Amino acid sequence: MRSEHGTVVTEQRLTERSSWKQLMRHFHEVRGLELRQLFAQDPDRGRRMALEAAGVYLDYSKNRLTDETVQLLVALARECRLEERIEAMFRGEKINVSERRAVLHVALRAPRDQVILVDGENVVPEVHRVLDRMGDFALRVRTGEWRGHTGLRIRNVVNIGIGGSDLGPVMAYEALTPYVDPGITLRFVSNVDGADLTEATRDLEPAETLFVVCSKSWHTQETLTNATSAREWLLRRLGDRSAVARHFVAVSTNAEGVREFGIDTANMFEFWDWVGGRYSYDSAIGLSLMIAIGPERFREMLDGFREMDEHFRSTPLERNLPVLLGLIGVWYANAFGAETVAVLPYSRYLRQFPAYLQQLEMESNGKHVTLRGQPVDYQTAPILWGQPGVNGQHSFYQLFHQGTRLVPCEFIGFCRPLSPLTHHHDLLMANMFAQAEALAFGRSAEELRAAGSPEWQIPHRVCEGNRPSTTVLLDKLTPRALGRLVALYEHRVFTEGTIWGIDSFDQWGVELGKILADRILPELGADGALGHDSSTNELIRRYRRLRSTA
Numbered sequence: 001m002r003s004e005h006g007t008v009v010t011e012q013r014l015t016e017r018s019s020w021k022q023l024m025r026h027f028h029e030v031r032g033l034e035l036r037q038l039f040a041q042d043p044d045r046g047r048r049m050a051l052e053a054a055g056v057y058l059d060y061s062k063n064r065l066t067d068e069t070v071q072l073l074v075a076l077a078r079e080c081r082l083e084e085r086i087e088a089m090f091r092g093e094k095i096n097v098s099e100r101r102a103v104l105h106v107a108l109r110a111p112r113d114q115v116i117l118v119d120g121e122n123v124v125p126e127v128h129r130v131l132d133r134m135g136d137f138a139l140r141v142r143t144g145e146w147r148g149h150t151g152l153r154i155r156n157v158v159n160i161g162i163g164g165s166d167l168g169p170v171m172a173y174e175a176l177t178p179y180v181d182p183g184i185t186l187r188f189v190s191n192v193d194g195a196d197l198t199e200a201t202r203d204l205e206p207a208e209t210l211f212v213v214c215s216k217s218w219h220t221q222e223t224l225t226n227a228t229s230a231r232e233w234l235l236r237r238l239g240d241r242s243a244v245a246r247h248f249v250a251v252s253t254n255a256e257g258v259r260e261f262g263i264d265t266a267n268m269f270e271f272w273d274w275v276g277g278r279y280s281y282d283s284a285i286g287l288s289l290m291i292a293i294g295p296e297r298f299r300e301m302l303d304g305f306r307e308m309d310e311h312f313r314s315t316p317l318e319r320n321l322p323v324l325l326g327l328i329g330v331w332y333a334n335a336f337g338a339e340t341v342a343v344l345p346y347s348r349y350l351r352q353f354p355a356y357l358q359q360l361e362m363e364s365n366g367k368h369v370t371l372r373g374q375p376v377d378y379q380t381a382p383i384l385w386g387q388p389g390v391n392g393q394h395s396f397y398q399l400f401h402q403g404t405r406l407v408p409c410e411f412i413g414f415c416r417p418l419s420p421l422t423h424h425h426d427l428l429m430a431n432m433f434a435q436a437e438a439l440a441f442g443r444s445a446e447e448l449r450a451a452g453s454p455e456w457q458i459p460h461r462v463c464e465g466n467r468p469s470t471t472v473l474l475d476k477l478t479p480r481a482l483g484r485l486v487a488l489y490e491h492r493v494f495t496e497g498t499i500w501g502i503d504s505f506d507q508w509g510v511e512l513g514k515i516l517a518d519r520i521l522p523e524l525g526a527d528g529a530l531g532h533d534s535s536t537n538e539l540i541r542r543y544r545r546l547r548s549t550a
């Protein structure tokens with residue numbers, strides 16, 4: 001059915017759907033199946049249960065599922081109207097119901113000739129106008145045409161922003177380090193902890209530094225505080241207030257706020273309310289990244305996003321990579337009751353990727369009510385975490401292999417390295433493949449005995465196996481590959497959110513803390529009575545005492 005805003009909304013409780021009930025009955029039949037057994041029964045499983053599209057190879061064979069599981073998951077997706085929801089998003093319908101907004105990050109990478117209407121207006125020409133302006137500005141900085149107030153070339157770019165205005169650019173900058181212009185130093189300031197700005201600017205020359213202040217709303221206290229302190233830092237060294245115009249640019253939807261702050265709106269790059277913060281780094285929020293890698297590389301990245309968008313929109317659910325990845329997420333969260341998912345990139349350059357995905361998944365799908373505001377009676381987003389593989393092997397992987405919890409793992413690797421030390425790459429990838437194999441098949445008491453293990457040690461050494469994992473394999477980490485990978489996960493989150501029937505595009509949960517912090521801030525420097533709970537009151541009192549003696 002359709003809501004008053006024309007949005008398709010779920011009308012039946014997920015747990016009452018026939019496909020859900022069938023899936024859960026099926027779970028009780030297959031929950032005891034062992035991956036060893038499944039692979040032994042079907043020697044072709046590793047080839048059959050893999051998909052390739054838009055340059056991404058997805059091997060889901062080492063998951064605890066059968067062909068029937070996949071069929072039932074797809075049937076569930078159909079009953080939850082996933083196909084219609086995908087179309088609704090691409091058509092610009094207001095599927096973010098709690099904020100009454102369209103969700104159109106896909107328009108950020110649409111080709112120039114595509115038409116996507118929001119409230120009757122085609123947004124694609126605007127997207128390209130801003131992209132062209134960004135490209136022009138990035139080139140001027142990179143070539144030295146845009147100079148600082150004293151005439152010196154810009155050598156440092158500091159991105160100030162938080163949450164969605166930080167995590168994407170940081171992640172992508174780290175991921176694309178080998179493509180970064182070596183003449184430009186890019187730093188990121190997000191935390192309101194003064195140490196962030198102090199450390200980021202410690203060794204920078206103000207006359208050679210450009211600040212890119214990113215805030216969709218231009219109301220975010222952390223960002224505005226950092227931007228104000230950055231302006232003071234600049235003016236302390238350069239003196240002249242007019243220097244701000246050459247050293248500050250803004251990325252925002254709020255022109256008035258930007259003007260009030262003192263940044264010329266001629267140096268403001270816009271985006272729109274239909275781009276969610278955590279889905280925005282391919283908008284103007286990626287300006288600092290574009291300065292670092294250049295507009296051509298940035299556009300290659302957008303091409304990668306678009307390839308995955310097209311695959312997601314046009315491929316039947318059974319062969320759709322983001323859909324499969326999302327459905328497997330639902331299978332573990334709701335059937336097995338897995339609390340977490342570990343994302344393990346075997347690439348140093350993807351070290352920020354788990355942190356980025358954490359926001360994407362947990363802020364999008366960490367919800368407790370359906371689109372119609374009804375409490376859910378099933379789990380929604382898992383706790384997503386992770387860090388680059390190999391290092392983790394020497395740390396927390398022990399729990400994966402022999403701990404008591406089920407942690408579905410997602411391995412991400414590349415066939416070709418970026419480092420000139422190419423001989424390291426085989427070792428890196430051997431480890432990734434070996435971990436997935438070890439998790440799935442383990443090592444039995446018989447195998448240990450045959451290998452000569454002393455009997456008393458065997459219980460400690462046995463690895464039961466049957467630990468599920470999915471492997472995502474790409475050719476090489478390029479801007480295009482990064483775009484494909486990020487879009488894969490964006491649409492995976494969308495798929496899960498659609499099954500759970502929730503609004504993946506709002507984030508009301510972060511509001512409360514902000515409101516309370518605003519209330520507490522003036523209390524910290526005052527003496528008056530406190531009206532919080534006894535714990536908060538006591539913490540504030542103690543802070544007041546020690547703060548005044550500091």
Ligand code: G6Q
Pocket residue numbers: 162163164165214215216217218219220223276277278279363507
């Ligand atoms: C992302 C969230 C949130 C947001 C930050 C920064 O989806 O909305 O992380 O990006 O709170 O907001 P501003 O860009 O408005 O400063």
